[in-house]
Amino acid sequence: MKVKRLFGTDMRQAIRRVREELGPEAVILSNRRVNGGVEILAALEFDAAMLEQAEEPSPEAPPAAAAPADPGVRPELWSREAPSVGEESENEKLLAEMRREIGYLRGVLETELSTLARREMERRNPERLEVLRRFRELGVEERLARRLADQVEEQSDAEHAWWQALGLLARALPIAEDDILGRGGCVALVGPTGVGKTTTIAKLAARYILRHGRRHVALVSTDGYRVAAHDQLQTYGTLLGVPVYVAEGGEQLRNVLEDLEERHLVLVDTAGMGQRDRRLEEQFRLLRQGSPRLRSYLVMSANTDGSTLAEIAATFRRARVDGAILTKIDEAVSLGGALSALVGSGLPLAYLSDGQRVPEDLHPPRAHTLVSRAVALARQTAEEGGAAGAAAMNTGSNAHAHV
Numbered sequence: 156m157k158v159k160r161l162f163g164t165d166m167r168q169a170i171r172r173v174r175e176e177l178g179p180e181a182v183i184l185s186n187r188r189v190n191g192g193v194e195i196l197a198a199l200e201f202d203a204a205m206l207e208q209a210e211e212p213s214p215e216a217p218p219a220a221a222a223p224a225d226p227g228v229r230p231e232l233w234s235r236e237a238p239s240v241g242e243e244s245e246n247e248k249l250l251a252e253m254r255r256e257i258g259y260l261r262g263v264l265e266t267e268l269s270t271l272a273r274r275e276m277e278r279r280n281p282e283r284l285e286v287l288r289r290f291r292e293l294g295v296e297e298r299l300a301r302r303l304a305d306q307v308e309e310q311s312d313a314e315h316a317w318w319q320a321l322g323l324l325a326r327a328l329p330i331a332e333d334d335i336l337g338r339g340g341c342v343a344l345v346g347p348t349g350v351g352k353t354t355t356i357a358k359l360a361a362r363y364i365l366r367h368g369r370r371h372v373a374l375v376s377t378d379g380y381r382v383a384a385h386d387q388l389q390t391y392g393t394l395l396g397v398p399v400y401v402a403e404g405g406e407q408l409r410n411v412l413e414d415l416e417e418r419h420l421v422l423v424d425t426a427g428m429g430q431r432d433r434r435l436e437e438q439f440r441l442l443r444q445g446s447p448r449l450r451s452y453l454v455m456s457a458n459t460d461g462s463t464l465a466e467i468a469a470t471f472r473r474a475r476v477d478g479a480i481l482t483k484i485d486e487a488v489s490l491g492g493a494l495s496a497l498v499g500s501g502l503p504l505a506y507l508s509d510g511q512r513v514p515e516d517l518h519p520p521r522a523h524t525l526v527s528r529a530v531a532l533a534r535q536t537a538e539e540g541g542a543a544g545a546a547a548m549n550t551g552s553n554a555h556a557h558v
Contacts, residue, residue, distance in 0.1 A: 294491025348427025405444030461492020468500035
């Protein structure tokens, strides 16, 4: 064990010298006031049996103070001299600082080791590295990409590894077995403003009418915040020939749904609320009060960025929605974020919407088809980006030529 006696004008300076000369793993065996400052006896590889040897160079040191009550403080860090209240507070701050530094260094070391291990794995398995690169191009969230890449069996070439990874992504996508149109009942669509809830309701209603007739369908609006929302739903109701009702509270909604109990499909349009809206819990309380048989589906727009979609899906999942509907696929430049949000939240996907036409642009999801569409969209985006870059270079060259 390396034992060293160090001096400082005050406790802070003395402990700083301990860190500089012995490192952050050093332990303090004793400290005492001396002329001109503080003397600290510190050591590396502390051994209780060595403490007695350490005391021999400083026989004038007073006996050890009683052990502090805090079980989180290691015994070897206890002071050999009972400090004053001010000194004790200062010592605690310094020790806390030392612990934070040690924790930070440990985190840096673990990160570096993890990076080295990953690089070594990528060196030995270049196919995995190519899979990760392609997932990034697809817009798939990094943790999901790594998890899927780790499941890819060793392949003879990168292309086989990529197709296997896409298959794993498709199998990871949760697809709803509960078909809204097949099961019917009371269904509410929830989600942020502008994701297409009202238009999706019109598409569902129109599809159901084509199969079963309009007398079995009714529409309900609970959006008490926007007059335009009632007007839009009323317009769809008029075009489809189905009644539209307004419920501005839990009791009204319950009464309306009881009156419509004989209808095979009742679709409820709700106010648009984002994942951070304080009124969100109030909205779900209203829906719960409306009917115990009311099922809720989260409507998400595919043209929203991936991190926001993940937050939206996680928040509404906690609110116990039954599934998800993905809209505006035709407006998205990437589908990787949407796929990642669905896999991460575990929300089963019930329908896809890729346009404004009622009811044509509404489809039941097929996992492999959706993944293939994501790949095609990524390829298209890359090609358009390359073409735009080439055009910009040509424009620059022509401009230079004319100078």
